[in-house]
Amino acid sequence: MILRAILQKRPDIFVQLTDHWQRVTGGQLLAIDEDGEWVAGSRPFTHIGNGTLPENWRDWLSQDHANHQPIVVEGQPVQITPLNIQRTPIGYLVAVGEASRDLFWWSAKTLEALVTAEESLQGMTDELISAWNQLELVFRVTQTLGSTSDLTSVLRSVLAEVKQVLKASAGFLIQEQNDRLIFVSVGGHDRLSPQQRQLYYRLQRSKRLVLCNDTESLHEFWPDAPTEISNLLGIRLPTTDSTQAVVALINKEEPGFTAGDGKLLIAVAEQIAAIINNTLLHQQILAQERMQRELEIAAEIQISLLPRGLPEIPGVEFAVASLPATEVGGDFYDFISLDDNRLGIVVGDVAGKGVPAAMLTSLSRTILRVEAGYGHSPQKVITQTNHALAQDLQRAEMFVTGLVAYLDHNELTLTYANAGHTPGLWWQADLGTFEQLTATTPPLGIQITEPGANRTLQLSPGDFVLLHTDGVTESMTLDGLIFGSDRLEEALAAHAGGTADDLVQSVLSAVRAFRQSAPWSDDITMIAMRVKPSATPHPQLKPAVDFALPADLQVLDRISEQVTQVCRSLPGLPAPPASDDFIYLVELAVSEICTNIIQHAYSLASGEIRGSLTPLANGIQIDLYDDGEGFDPSSVPPPSPQANVLNEGGYGLHIVRQIMDSAQYQAATPKGNHWRLIKYIPSE
Amino acid sequence: MEITQQNIDEETCVISLDGTLNARSSDQVKEAFREVTGRGMRQVVLDLGKVPFIDSSGLAALVSGLKTLNEVEGSLKLTSLQSQADLLFRLTMFDKVFEIYDDVNSALEAFAT
Numbered sequence: 115m116i117l118r119a120i121l122q123k124r125p126d127i128f129v130q131l132t133d134h135w136q137r138v139t140g141g142q143l144l145a146i147d148e149d150g151e152w153v154a155g156s157r158p159f160t161h162i163g164n165g166t167l168p169e170n171w172r173d174w175l176s177q178d179h180a181n182h183q184p185i186v187v188e189g190q191p192v193q194i195t196p197l198n199i200q201r202t203p204i205g206y207l208v209a210v211g212e213a214s215r216d217l218f219w220w221s222a223k224t225l226e227a228l229v230t231a232e233e234s235l236q237g238m239t240d241e242l243i244s245a246w247n248q249l250e251l252v253f254r255v256t257q258t259l260g261s262t263s264d265l266t267s268v269l270r271s272v273l274a275e276v277k278q279v280l281k282a283s284a285g286f287l288i289q290e291q292n293d294r295l296i297f298v299s300v301g302g303h304d305r306l307s308p309q310q311r312q313l314y315y316r317l318q319r320s321k322r323l324v325l326c327n328d329t330e331s332l333h334e335f336w337p338d339a340p341t342e343i344s345n346l347l348g349i350r351l352p353t354t355d356s357t358q359a360v361v362a363l364i365n366k367e368e369p370g371f372t373a374g375d376g377k378l379l380i381a382v383a384e385q386i387a388a389i390i391n392n393t394l395l396h397q398q399i400l401a402q403e404r405m406q407r408e409l410e411i412a413a414e415i416q417i418s419l420l421p422r423g424l425p426e427i428p429g430v431e432f433a434v435a436s437l438p439a440t441e442v443g444g445d446f447y448d449f450i451s452l453d454d455n456r457l458g459i460v461v462g463d464v465a466g467k468g469v470p471a472a473m474l475t476s477l478s479r480t481i482l483r484v485e486a487g488y489g490h491s492p493q494k495v496i497t498q499t500n501h502a503l504a505q506d507l508q509r510a511e512m513f514v515t516g517l518v519a520y521l522d523h524n525e526l527t528l529t530y531a532n533a534g535h536t537p538g539l540w541w542q543a544d545l546g547t548f549e550q551l552t553a554t555t556p557p558l559g560i561q562i563t564e565p566g567a568n569r570t571l572q573l574s575p576g577d578f579v580l581l582h583t584d585g586v587t588e589s590m591t592l593d594g595l596i597f598g599s600d601r602l603e604e605a606l607a608a609h610a611g612g613t614a615d616d617l618v619q620s621v622l623s624a625v626r627a628f629r630q631s632a633p634w635s636d637d638i639t640m641i642a643m644r645v646k647p648s649a650t651p652h653p654q655l656k657p658a659v660d661f662a663l664p665a666d667l668q669v670l671d672r673i674s675e676q677v678t679q680v681c682r683s684l685p686g687l688p689a690p691p692a693s694d695d696f697i698y699l700v701e702l703a704v705s706e707i708c709t710n711i712i713q714h715a716y717s718l719a720s721g722e723i724r725g726s727l728t729p730l731a732n733g734i735q736i737d738l739y740d741d742g743e744g745f746d747p748s749s750v751p752p753p754s755p756q757a758n759v760l761n762e763g764g765y766g767l768h769i770v771r772q773i774m775d776s777a778q779y780q781a782a783t784p785k786g787n788h789w790r791l792i793k794y795i796p797s798e
Numbered sequence: 799m800e801i802t803q804q805n806i807d808e809e810t811c812v813i814s815l816d817g818t819l820n821a822r823s824s825d826q827v828k829e830a831f832r833e834v835t836g837r838g839m840r841q842v843v844l845d846l847g848k849v850p851f852i853d854s855s856g857l858a859a860l861v862s863g864l865k866t867l868n869e870v871e872g873s874l875k876l877t878s879l880q881s882q883a884d885l886l887f888r889l890t891m892f893d894k895v896f897e898i899y900d901d902v903n904s905a906l907e908a909f910a911t
Contacts, residue, residue, distance in 0.1 A: 667821050668822065670820055670821065671818060671822070674818075691881075695882065695885055698851070698882035698885065699885075701851065702853050705853040706854055709853065709854075709855055713821065765890075766854035766855070769853075
């Protein structure tokens with residue numbers, strides 16, 4: 115059938131051969147198929163049956179083989195020889211007339227070669243055309259499917275086509291990506307076997323096409339090949355570096371895979387690799403686009419959630435600066451109107467960047483706002499928010515720092531709780547010093563075992579408070595120098611008399627000048643609130659007790675008694691014994707300062723201690739004055755529980771700073787010292 | 799500040815303080831330690847059950863007492879801290895410096911073993 119098909123399609127092959135034959139021998143050539151039916155060439159025996167050979171021609175064939183003697187038909191010598199393509203018989207070549215045996219044999223081999231070449235070419239062309247068509251179809255499908263395309267299913271359909279075209283009984287494709295093997299199988303098991311894994315690594319290392327049609331070469335290449343596999347055609351796909359893949363086909367019917375199959379697979383391999391590369395690239399681009407879009411959305415949401423405008427409150431002015439370092443920052447702030455007199459101010463920082471941080475930022479701000487709306491104290495707002503967020507934060511391995519402050523513009527108080535956030539700064543205009551709003555409780559996301567206390571600052575006209583994020587103090591130069599809190603205080607102090615906006619702008623320009631060309635690595639958020647100098651001072655702010663006593667250790671007990679009395683009269687003080695610690699700590703601080711005055715400022719010589727005890731809305735302020743020797747705060751030794759550092763006096767100051775909310779020292783002119791101690795009543 | 803002493807044996811005694819332990823009373827307390835070690839006491843229990851107030855000068859007096867006993871290879875145990883004194887010891891981490899017992903008897907038992 116093959117011989118007839120090829121010689122009908124390419125009659126010129128046989129015509130050329132017979133022309134040559136006739137010119138050399140004067141005889142004739144004809145081709146018959148395996149059944150003796152005429153296929154091409156002359157018809158020399160016109161009077162015999164079908165016009166070719168007598169019915170017993172096969173006997174001649176064997177006779178011819180046996181004795182090498184020419185057979186004579188109708189007086190003419192006849193030679194006959196089988197034609198094979200790849201050992202498969204396809205028919206016979208018959209020569210009529212005198213001719214050498216060798217020449218005839220060579221002619222037969224020539225015909226075989228021509229027919230084989232043509233068969234391979236034709237078969238390949240047909241296969242290639244259909245394969246290309248199919249692949250093109252698949253490829254178009256891939257392109258159309260776009261984002262929804264699932265690489266595995268595309269590969270499966272391509273593989274099915276290849277398997278069908280190559281007439282293999284099974285095919286599989288193994289793709290390795292991110293240290294994971296993706297297995298696509300057609301006509302075989304769905305799961306990757308260890309043997310196939312071995313084949314994958316063998317093929318991956320192999321630089322060229324692998325074609326094994328016998329078990330010997332198969333096992334040489336693939337030692338663990340299962341016994342049911344008789345032949346193999348496989349190749350590594352020319353993918354980009356981001357992935358590696360091989361394709362293999364097995365068990366084609368005998369006699370197995372041809373060179374043409376191999377060429378086809380090489381062509382197909384390029385196509386499959388192109389599909390994989392394109393899909394991966396496409397997925398990558400889609401992921402990037404999605405990420406970019408997510409960032410944009412998150413940034414939009416964040417900006418839309420920031421308060422618009424500044425609060426308008428009698429006697430207090432505000433200014434805000436918010437500079438995100440990336441599209442999505444982890445900083446947030448909020449103003450919450452609590453009631454007629456009170457405004458909630460929140461500033462926070464989510465440790466982390468990008469979309470997860472942005473989501474937590476929005477979430478934290480929302481929960482803080484809701485909790486503040488219930489009228490809880492700042493510390494309770496933080497505790498409740500932590501309850502709500504802790505699980506999510508711990509799972510995300512993130513934490514949020516935040517400072518919640520309630521400004522009462524009637525009382526001029528600022529009550530705050532600070533969850534691990536950068537300390538705010540309170541400028542006390544009459545002292546000309548800063549007081550830090552240090553952390554009172556751990557950051558959100560860390561289990562609160564013991565809730566901290568709220569603290570209340572008694573603000574005075576001319577005071578200001580700056581709440582900010584660490585982006586300000588941790589601004590860095592290219593050399594890694596850090597802006598720090600000293601520079602921040604310097605910039606603020608230089609504009610202490612200015613407006614809230616002056617304060618913010620002063621810090622911004624100081625940070626800019628400091629970092630020079632260094633990039634903004636972190637978000638910067640600042641909220642400045644300034645009590646206008648014209649504001650009415652709080653009416654409660656007048657001393658309950660003023661005293662002037664001789665500087666003698668004998669008076670310590672009397673001063674303590676007065677402290678106890680004033681403390682007991684504080685409106686916010688809880689009933690004993692809850693109040694006992696508070697009173698003790700105030701007494702302790704006063705005792706330390708007074709002892710210092712007596713022993714060091716006056717060196718046990720005579721002098722006077724003056725003082726005033728002033729009840730605050732939610733605490734007590736103690737001012738202590740003397741006319742003794744000046745004091746250098748830097749001379750105080752570092753705190754340590756080591757017994758040997760407990761030298762006289764110095765350690766007491768550490769205790770004072772530790773237990774009081776505020777301990778401000780000022781040298782008096784021309785001589786003497788002024789201490790102002792403040793302690794707020796812990797709430798909750 | 800009232801200071802009373804009770805001898806348990808020739809090496810062991812209990813010193814009980816009553817009053818405020820501050821700069822005014824600290825010298826008295828330091829002196830009491832020197833006095834008992836002078837009498838050969840090596841194991842001293844200091845009962846703070848009647849001391850409502852201690853400041854850093856008071857702590858200094860206790861540290862001085864500890865040193866005095868260390869010099870004669872003796873030892874000091876504090877007992878019966880009131881809650882504010884306990885707060886001060888924790889704040890200053892002096893609770894890590896001193897051996898502190900709930901009451902005089904458990905301190906004495908600790909010496910006995």
